[in-house]
Amino acid sequence: MRVVAAMSGGVDSAVAAARVLDAGHEVVGVHLALSRSAATLRDSARGCCTIEDAGDARRVADRLGIPFYVWDLAERFERDVVDDFVAEYAAGRTPNPCLRCNESIKFAALLDRAVALGFDAVATGHYAQVVDGPDGRELHRAVDPAKDQSYVLGVLDAEQLARSFFPLGDTTKDGVRAEAAERGFAVARKPDSHDICFIPDGDTRGFLARRLGERPGELVDAVSGEVVGEHAGAHGFTVGQRRGLGIERSRLDGDPRYVVEVDAPANRVLVGTADLLGVDVVAGEHLRWCGPAPAGEVSVGAQLRAHGTEVPATARVAGEGVEVRLAERVRGVAPGQSVVLYDGSRVVGSATITGTGRAA
Structure with a gap:
């Protein structure tokens, strides 16, 4: 297969690209330029997409002997992720920009361009697993619960999963770093990025004040x-x-x-x-199913934050919406966040939370 390896310049995407190459695929490395005025150097573990990051990705690609390109998606990232983030906060909601980025950029804009250019799939350094199931490919949690990123991938549909590789899903973070060192990658000890990539100083309130006054x-x-x-x-x-x-x-x-x-x-x-603060009823819209949509009321696990604990629940789909009833009350659930539903380790799908309440 011809595969585009999304290379952020970090250790995870570096090892993911190497594993796809080792599996015998034809691989091209692509770094996404998502900032209109990218910083030259990274000055903390926050943020991403600096010129330094692009250079780190290129050096890994050179060591692997694969072609490397930078694709400029800054305008679409600004529109679909940053502007959406600001608009959601202005409307009193709390969005998760990582889910929007996966939905609109990495597995829409990037995947669509890759397919248009004749590639078969996209590989990323996300910690999750894709396995073949009775109804097609399924998205499952990673073996390393501390690094599992299936929550932020819950927006992917079956067609996108069919063209996605997550080579790190069966490995711990320590194992990935050790492998990167063995391969001679200079990024083996590079700190992980965290928080919101387009707010590198971590001051979300200040960022919103500058945008909204x-x-x-x-x-x-x-x-x-x-x-x-x-x-x-x-x-x-x-x-x-x-x-x-x-x-x-x-x-x-x-x-x-x-x-x-x-x-x-x-x-x-x-x-x-x-x-x-405690709620046990969650209503959601903008449904995305990683396979067949559930019929009637089903028992699921519900995760309400990227690093939250899964809660036993039932879900009932009605038209364009879903109602999720939690087995216990959860605090701090905000409209705009996402609820991701699980069946064991398998991701069933996700929805954007529109309201919360308490069962009578």
Whole structure:
């Protein structure tokens, strides 16, 4: 097969490309330029797509003896991921940009271009497994639970899975680094990227303030309706947040306060005690199935955050939406996040959360 290996410049994508080559495929390395003004050097473990990263990817490709190209997808990344991120926060929701990137960039724009150029598949350094099942290829969790990335791949459909390779799904992170060192890759000890790649300083509130400006509003007690403080913009808050609320100590009774709702139209942030955060009913839309859509009510595992714990649940699909009932209450679930459904280790599909509640 002819395979495009997406090479970020990190250790994971380097070993993934090498493994696909070892498997006998014809491999071309591709680095995605996703920033319109990429930094020259990486100055922390945050962020990605610097010129340094592109150079690291090229050196790995040279060592493997494979062709290497840089594809400029900065304009589409800005539109589909960054602008979407800002718009979601402005609407009072909390998006996961990694899922949007996988859906719109790595397994749409990249895969579509690769297929148009005559390639058969795309390989990435994600920690997940694709196995052949009775109804086609299935997406499963990685063997290393600490690195499992099946949650952020839950937006892939069956057709995309049929053209995807995740060569690292059967290996631990330590094993990947050891293999990279054995292969002589200079990136063997390179730190992992984390947080949001287009906010390299990690200051999400500051990033949103620069994009959306200040929009002063009220902090309101969710039970009494009393105004307990002010904020510079509802877009700077997310459900479950505790730090940075700016509530005067004289307004508190000793119990910590959390954001329990972001009312974007009214530019209000509702706060309350921890007991108001727990929900066990989740509604979702923008359904994506990694195989056949479930029929009727099915028992599943539900994961609500990239590094969250799977919770036993039932799911019922109704038209364009899904209702997920959790076996236990979970705190800090925000509209805009994704719920990914599992059957054992297999990813069933995902949905974008539109609302939460409590069962009667």
